[in-house]
Amino acid sequence: MTNIALYLATVLLLGLSYTRDRGKTRxxxxxxxxxFKNILPQFLGIIVLVGLLMAVFDAAFISRLIGQESGWLGVLLSAVVGAVTLIPGIVAFPTAAMLIQGGAGYMKIGAFVSALMMVGVVTLPVELEYFGRRLSIARNLLAFLFSLLVAYIIGKVCGGLWF
Amino acid sequence: MVLIKRYRFFLATATILLVISLVNQEIGSRAVGVVGYTFREMAMIIPPVFILLGLLDVWIPRETMMRFMGEGSGVKGMLIAILLGSAATGPLYAAFPVASVFMKKGVKFSNVLIFIGAWTRSKFTQYQTTPKLWINSQYLRNLQ
Structure with missing residues (x-):
């Protein structure tokens, strides 16, 4: 759905650009x-790395990891697992749903999903290419801390009295 | 030689994949499956993103970008950054090239960071996939 919109916009703008100025379009x-050529090597490397990680960190393994520890240690572990894995949202949300049904606390899931989306240890090579060392590390570190904050807030909001 | 050096990260991971596949076929084939999926996903998203960035680079002058999102663009610049980031689709790695073009075009640094934050955090385009997700989670529940 969103892909169609993206392609539609691209084709439309490309056509518009072409009718206005061929040279500029070229x-x-x-x-x-x-x-694209500049970043292709990093992308290819990451694709394979993601494949390797996901083959080990499948849903069952993740739920075992996240389900084990409770309390703040569990939250921290969930955030770490989220940080090092790279799972597309369409797989991650059902996994999170499964974990909640399996009895994992909201705080852990908050930490997991949040770190999953914001922190990218696997994509760090690409990020370094664009942002440089200082910014990349700072961004990931802050995103990680923010994930813990999110976990705390989600735990308070969804968890109600039990926490 | 230059080519090998540029692709050494890819070559290293590919070698690991090969070795793991030889040792444990099950994990190996699963990894190859994920590689195929991720590759397709990237192959879908990357071309339009880079073409749009090329067009933006050529057509929109630095001054315009600076006026809308540069120093002194204030709340307007922040709102544009949030909107662009939320409307965008795709995983985090697709956001980096966009952000780097923004920086080149004189977008205020904090607005670039706001853009990345919105990209990773608020995904209103993904809500469209909710019915499918629900089916998926039903499916997963049945598996348990």
């Missing part, structure tokens, strides 16, 4: 290709 495409 230049834009050249820039796109060059940018």
């Amino acid at each position: 230049k834009a495409l050249k820039k796109a290709l060059k940018a």
Whole structure:
């Protein structure tokens, strides 16, 4: 659905650009290709790394890891697992639903999903390429801490009295 | 030689995958499956994103970007950053190229960070997939 919108917008704008100025359009495409070529090696590496990680960290393994510890240690562990894995949202949300049904606390799931989306240990090579070392590390570190904050808030909001 | 150096990260991971596949076929084939899935996902998202970025680079002058999202753009710049980030689809790694073009075009640094934050956090385009997710979770529940 969103992919269709994305492609529609791209084709539309590309066509518009082409009718306005062919030279500029060609230049834009050249820039796109060059940018793509520059980052392709990192992307390919990450794809394989993700494959390896996901083959080990499947839903069952993740739920075992997250389900084990309770309290703040469990939350911390969930955030770490979320940080090092890279799972597409469409798989991650059902996994989270499964974990909640399996009895994992809301705090842990909050930490897991939040770190999963914001912290990217696996994608760090790509991030370094664009942002440089200082910014990448700072961003990931802050995102990780923020995930813990999110976990706390979600625990308070959803958990009600039990916490 | 240059090519090998540029692709050494990929070569290293590919070698690990190969070794693991030889040792444990089950994990290996699962990994290959995920690689196929991720590759398809990236192959779908990356081309339009890079083409749009190329167009933006060519057509929108630095001054315009600076006026909307640069220093002194204030709340307007922040709102644009949040909106763009939330409307965007795709995983985190697709946001980095966009952010780097923004930086090049003179977008205020804090707005770039707001954009990344919105990209990773608020995903209103993903709510469209909710029915499918619900079915998925039903499916997963049945598996248990």
